[in-house]
Amino acid sequence: MPDLVIVAPILVPLVAGVVAYVAGRLRRGVAIAVAVLQLPLACGLAWEVLRRGPLHYEVGGWSAPLGIQLYADGLTALMICMASIVELAVGVYALGYFEWTERESQPSDHTPPGPSATGPAATGTTTSESAKRSRGGSFWPLSLLLAGSLNGLFLSGDIFNLYISLELLTLAAVGLIGLAASLDALAAALRYLLIAVVGSLFYLLGVSFLYSLYGTLDWQQLAMRFEFDFVSRCAIVLLVLGLLVKAALFPLHFWLPAAHGSAPSPASALLSGLVLKAAFFVILRLWFEVFPHPRLALAGQLLGGLGAAAILWGSLQAIRQRRLKLLVAYSSVAQIGYLFLVFALASDPAVAWNAWSGTAYFMLSHACAKSAAFLAVGSLQLAARGGEIEDVTGAAADHPVTVYAFALAGVGLMGLPPSGGFVAKWLLLRAALESHQVGLAIVMLAGGVLAVGYVFRVLGRAFAATDGAPQRPIPRLMQWTPLVLALVSVGLGLVALQPLELLRIGAPFAPSSSAQSAGLSEQAGLGEQAGLGEQAGLGEQAGANP
Amino acid sequence: MTTGTLYALCGLGLFGIGLGGIILRTHLLHKIIATNVISSGVFLVLVALADRTRGGRPDPVPHAMVLTGIVVAISATALALGLLRRFYRETGRCRLPEPGSLAPGSLAPGSLERWSPERRSEGGDAEKGNAEKGNGEKGNAEKGNAEKGNAEKGNAEKGNGGEASGGKGDGCRTW
Numbered sequence: 001m002p003d004l005v006i007v008a009p010i011l012v013p014l015v016a017g018v019v020a021y022v023a024g025r026l027r028r029g030v031a032i033a034v035a036v037l038q039l040p041l042a043c044g045l046a047w048e049v050l051r052r053g054p055l056h057y058e059v060g061g062w063s064a065p066l067g068i069q070l071y072a073d074g075l076t077a078l079m080i081c082m083a084s085i086v087e088l089a090v091g092v093y094a095l096g097y098f099e100w101t102e103r104e105s106q107p108s109d110h111t112p113p114g115p116s117a118t119g120p121a122a123t124g125t126t127t128s129e130s131a132k133r134s135r136g137g138s139f140w141p142l143s144l145l146l147a148g149s150l151n152g153l154f155l156s157g158d159i160f161n162l163y164i165s166l167e168l169l170t171l172a173a174v175g176l177i178g179l180a181a182s183l184d185a186l187a188a189a190l191r192y193l194l195i196a197v198v199g200s201l202f203y204l205l206g207v208s209f210l211y212s213l214y215g216t217l218d219w220q221q222l223a224m225r226f227e228f229d230f231v232s233r234c235a236i237v238l239l240v241l242g243l244l245v246k247a248a249l250f251p252l253h254f255w256l257p258a259a260h261g262s263a264p265s266p267a268s269a270l271l272s273g274l275v276l277k278a279a280f281f282v283i284l285r286l287w288f289e290v291f292p293h294p295r296l297a298l299a300g301q302l303l304g305g306l307g308a309a310a311i312l313w314g315s316l317q318a319i320r321q322r323r324l325k326l327l328v329a330y331s332s333v334a335q336i337g338y339l340f341l342v343f344a345l346a347s348d349p350a351v352a353w354n355a356w357s358g359t360a361y362f363m364l365s366h367a368c369a370k371s372a373a374f375l376a377v378g379s380l381q382l383a384a385r386g387g388e389i390e391d392v393t394g395a396a397a398d399h400p401v402t403v404y405a406f407a408l409a410g411v412g413l414m415g416l417p418p419s420g421g422f423v424a425k426w427l428l429l430r431a432a433l434e435s436h437q438v439g440l441a442i443v444m445l446a447g448g449v450l451a452v453g454y455v456f457r458v459l460g461r462a463f464a465a466t467d468g469a470p471q472r473p474i475p476r477l478m479q480w481t482p483l484v485l486a487l488v489s490v491g492l493g494l495v496a497l498q499p500l501e502l503l504r505i506g507a508p509f510a511p512s513s514s515a516q517s518a519g520l521s522e523q524a525g526l527g528e529q530a531g532l533g534e535q536a537g538l539g540e541q542a543g544a545n546p
Numbered sequence: 547m548t549t550g551t552l553y554a555l556c557g558l559g560l561f562g563i564g565l566g567g568i569i570l571r572t573h574l575l576h577k578i579i580a581t582n583v584i585s586s587g588v589f590l591v592l593v594a595l596a597d598r599t600r601g602g603r604p605d606p607v608p609h610a611m612v613l614t615g616i617v618v619a620i621s622a623t624a625l626a627l628g629l630l631r632r633f634y635r636e637t638g639r640c641r642l643p644e645p646g647s648l649a650p651g652s653l654a655p656g657s658l659e660r661w662s663p664e665r666r667s668e669g670g671d672a673e674k675g676n677a678e679k680g681n682g683e684k685g686n687a688e689k690g691n692a693e694k695g696n697a698e699k700g701n702a703e704k705g706n707g708g709e710a711s712g713g714k715g716d717g718c719r720t721w
Contacts, residue, residue: 066607160611167618171625178629187642190629194577197622198568201584204615205561208592211608212554215598 005048006057006070008041009080009151017144028095031140035091038084038147046077046502054506056157069157069218073506075360078499079154079281082364086273086371087147089485093375094143094266096477098136100382101264139179139266146172146270153278158217159207159290162282163200166246170196173275176267177259184262192259195245202242209235223290236291236299243286246279249303249340250310253333257317260329265378268325272332273371277363280339287343288356288508297347304344308443310337315450319457323387324377327454328370331413334447335366341428341440346509348435353509358427360503361496365420368489369412375482376406380462382478383471389458394466401479403462408486410455415448420492550597553590560587572641573718574633578626585619640718 016034020027049055054073062068149168156162170193177189211217213232214225226232248256256276260268287293293300314334321327339362345355379402384391396403415425425444432441492499504511560583567580589612596604634640 066610160614164614164618167622171621174625174629183633183636186629186633186636190574190626190633191642193622193626193629194568194581197581197626198565198584200618201561201581201588204585205588205591208588208595208608208611211611212595212598215605217607 003057005041005044006055006072006155007059009038009045009084010070010148010155012037012041012148013144013151014148017141017148020141020144027137027140031144032091032095034144034147035084035088039088042077042081042084045072046081048072049074049077049505050502068161070155071157071220072155074502074504075281075285075507076154077505078360078364078502079277080151082277082367083147083150083154083274085488086270086367086485087143089481089488090266090269090273090371090375091143093269093378093478093481094139096475096481097264097266097378097382098139100475100478102136104382136179138175139264142172142175142179143266143270146176146275150274150278154281157219159210159219159222159286160217163204163207166203166279166282167197167200169275169278170200170246173271176270177263179267180262180264182262184258188255188258188262192255195255199242199245202238202245204242206235206238206242209238219286219290226290226292228292228295236296239286240283240299240303243279243283247276247283247339248333248336250306250313250333250337253310253314253336256333257326257329260332260374261323261325265325265374265381268329268378269371269374272329272374273367276332276336277367280336280363284339284342284356284359288346294347294349300343300347303340304342304437304440307337307340307344308440310334310340311443311447312337312450315447315454318454319450321454322389324381324389324392324458325374325387327389327458328373328377331373331451331454332370334451335362335370335413338362338366338425338428338444338447341432341444344437344440345428345431345435348431349509351431351435353507353511354427354434355431356507356509357500357503358424358431361420361427361492361499362424364499365412365424365489365492368485368492369409369419369421372405372409372482372485372489373413375478375485376402376409377458379474379478379482380406383474385472389461392458393461393464394468395462395471397466398471399474399479401483402474403459405479405482405486406462407455407459408483408490410451410459412486412489414451414455418493419490420496421489423493423496548597550594553594553597557587557590557592557594560584560590563587574630574640574642575718578623578630581626582619582623585615589615634718638718 013034016030020030023030049072054071057070059068059070146169149165149172153162153165153169156165174189174193174196177185177192179185207217209231210222213227213229213235214222216222216225245252260272263271287296287300311334314330314332314337318327318330318334321330339359342355342359346352380392380395380399381387383399383402384395412419412421415421425448429441429444432438432444564580564583564585564587567583568577571577571580592608592612592615595608596606599605630640
């Protein structure tokens with residue numbers, strides 16, 4: 001049973017993805033059923049982790065280094081819960097979205113494509129009628145494969161398996177971008193594929209360096225053997241550089257707006273909400289649990305500085321955009337910046353727990369808020385027949401639910417209380433102030449103010465009076481799913497204690513004694529450290545035996 | 547220097563060559579080949595790693611990694627080639643829009659659409675220079691599109707136009 005808990009989140013969506021390819025008309029049903037099933041599976045994993053601590057599993061009974069190691073701790077469980085929530089919401093939304101876009105595109109197949117046909121899914125030339133019809137259908141297997149590779153990535157216990165799941169994730173993501181029937185999307189998909197493949201190869205070269213030095217791929221064994229010599233430092237640079245490209249940190253974000261802005265809206269939600277987080281998750285894991293991070297303080301400051309630059313640059317660009325989806329995409333560039341602040345903040349051990357847990361919580365709340373924003377914007381775009389911000393003028397009158405969903409998602413992005421974004425930013429801000437990195441704190445606050453700017457640019461238009469034609473009605477599913485997801489992102493602020501409790505299991509840091517409930521949390525932290533040490537000892541023995 | 551080190555250094559060299567290719571070349575087919583050169587470089591490093599056991603039998607783990615890596619590389623290449631074919635069929639081009647037009651600051655609304663045939667016919671000022679360059683093939687393509695009003699046929703013509711113009715503009719035959 002415990003084995004099943006850790007294997008099922010990978011196996012179920014991957015198998016279902018393959019089944020969905022051949023299932024014809026049933027593929028929607030298969031995909032939705034799996035999306036629904038994934039939620040209890042993720043909760044089961046979280047429960048098991050809470051109950052028994054970090055889980056290890058050797059696939060097929062083959063031990064390292066030849067076998068595949070799976071590992072689940074609190075962070076893994078939280079990420080898998082995050083993925084399953086977003087995937088379920090996106091799946092339900094996509095039911096409405098693809099039915100609608102396919103119905104819309106049917107009559108326009110026989111008219112020459114022109115500037116008038118500028119629906120989000122209808123820009124550019126379309127290949128052929130049959131290709132177009134199959135597009136919505138391809139979403140389901142691709143999203144299932146994406147889900148499976150994401151879970152595989154979160155559960156990976158070795159760095160080579162991480163490479164494989166990163167690549168699978170890239171291939172699925174490229175397929176999803178390519179679903180949009182526009183030249184933009186095609187070019188963006190190609191660019192993303194080439195860049196992501198090169199990023200992965202950097203990562204793989206780093207992996208080969210580490211293997212040549214330490215003779216193991218298991219990251220926990222690596223962590224114990226890690227020495228800070230020249231080749232190891234080269235390996236760190238290669239690994240992190242490859243992943244930075246995929247996580248789209250500031251100077252390397254150039255591919256992101258086009259890719260996320262031109263994909264079909266449900267795909268954008270998955271890409272911005274989950275795929276970016278996957279690459280960041282790997283960096284977070286490696287940095288704090290494999291690399292000797294206290295000796296990487298300078299590099300950490302550099303990453304933190306780039307993160308701060310990303311916050312300012314991304315937000316300013318978002319304010320300048322005229323197209324809705326590009327605005328939301330640039331907002332992702334900014335929000336990714338917040339995640340990277342942890343590398344600067346956690347170099348001070350006193351605030352490391354706050355910074356680390358705040359970052360993990362930021363991933364969670366941003367995934368929900370950003371997906372909700374993309375879904376809401378997708379609905380507004382279809383209703384308004386255009387992707388410009390101007391086009392949504394007066395949308396609040398016709399589509400109050402969707403506009404409300406966007407506003408709530410905006411609350412999460414700005415980090416206003418009581419949203420999950422607020423809790424995360426609060427933790428990060430406290431870490432910044434307590435470690436006397438006032439500059440970063442100011443950037444965080446400025447980022448929040450700028451986020452108000454871009455969210456209200458859309459809301460301002462939506463609430464403006466208009467004398468134009470009323471907007472088209474959109475399916476209920478496409479109105480309410482973004483709202484539910486936005487409510488989850490706000491609700492995360494109210495139930496922050498449980499996820500943070502989960503995060504502590506197997507965390508690289510324990511809450512410091514300066515935390516509010518000093519005595520209790522310290523005790524718990526000590527117990528945990530002891531547990532970790534014991535485990536580490538066991539691992540070492542196991543590693544030394546062969 | 548052992549054979550293993552030599553192989554590893556060659557692998558690193560290939561990695562560098564491929565990296566240069568993907569940055570310097572603009573033709574998409576070159577870029578795809580360059581990614582394959584990079585992956586060959588990484589695989590060569592991995593193969594050389596099997597030597598790390600010093601004498602005796604080679605270490606099987608890097609070999610397993612290379613085999614898996616080859617499968618991944620093939621899938622990615624196939625997907626890239628598929629996308630490139632579709633891109634070529636629809637635009638008659640083998641190059642992505644200028645990197646400059648994708649610089650963060652200038653990703654103006656629809657900037658990526660400007661080079662699509664429909665937008666081009668609107669005569670965007672900014673794109674004039676470019677439009678003139680590619681006139682040979684694009685003119686034909688647009689005619690085909692307007693007269694037949696059939697996307698499929700228009701595309702086929704665009705493809706032909708691209709091939710016929712050879713060295714001009716974004717001709718895919720120019721290496």
